[in-house]
Amino acid sequence: MSDIFREVDEDIRRDRMERLFKRYGGVMIGVLVLAVAATAGYKVWESRDLAQRQESTAALVSAISKSAQGPAQGVEALTGYAGTAAPDMAALARFNAAALLARDGKAAEAAAAYDQIAGDAAVDIAYRNAATLLSVMHQLETGDPAQLQSRLQPLAEEGSPWRFSARELTGLLAARAGDTARAGTLFQQLADDTQAPAGVRSRAADLAALYGKT
Helix, strand or coil, rough: CHEEEEHHHHHHHHHHHHHHHHHHHHHHHHHHHHHHHHHHHHHHHHHHCCCHHHHHHHHHHHHHHHHHHHHHHHHHHHHHHCCCCHHHHHHHHHHHHHHHHCCCCCHCCCCCCCHHHHHHCCHHHHHHHHHHHHHHCCCCCCCCHHHHHHHHHHHHCCCCCCHHHHHHHHHHHHHCCCCHHHHHHHHHHHCCCCCCCHHHHHHHHHHHHHHCCC
């Protein structure tokens, strides 16, 4: 009889985990995309004069607007723009193209697009690290947990600007791998970290509660 109750408990946990993935995945991705966009805008402001920025930004906006015709058209326009733009603006276009693929339900293609950004030495390291996080996010339910956690490890270290998101993803991957004790510990640490963003702490508290760590 105890085995039956244990199986029921595991099913309940699995169902709650799936709901949390769906609930928070989009939130984390949205936050990261906004962070990338803000970083890109700041660097462009630093490195280019007004006329160049206005022209390049207008071209990027035009490429983004093509997505109104459909994801495929948007991806094509953004890819074309990225082929001729300066590295910082090209990276932003590639992020937008990958986001369109994701919204079109093509998670594997989106992850591959983010991986291309992450592996491009010409791209600023801040963008490459963000691309790594976004790639991992789109592989949370399909990729190899150990491999993905390994990719996140450098980003989760103290001092990394992406450490809170990286630790959150690491916890989710630990849970998916069945290491619920580690997942609970990671989430509780995030929930207790006063330096972590409020949204991260709130999600971490929910997830820590799921694993009995509160």
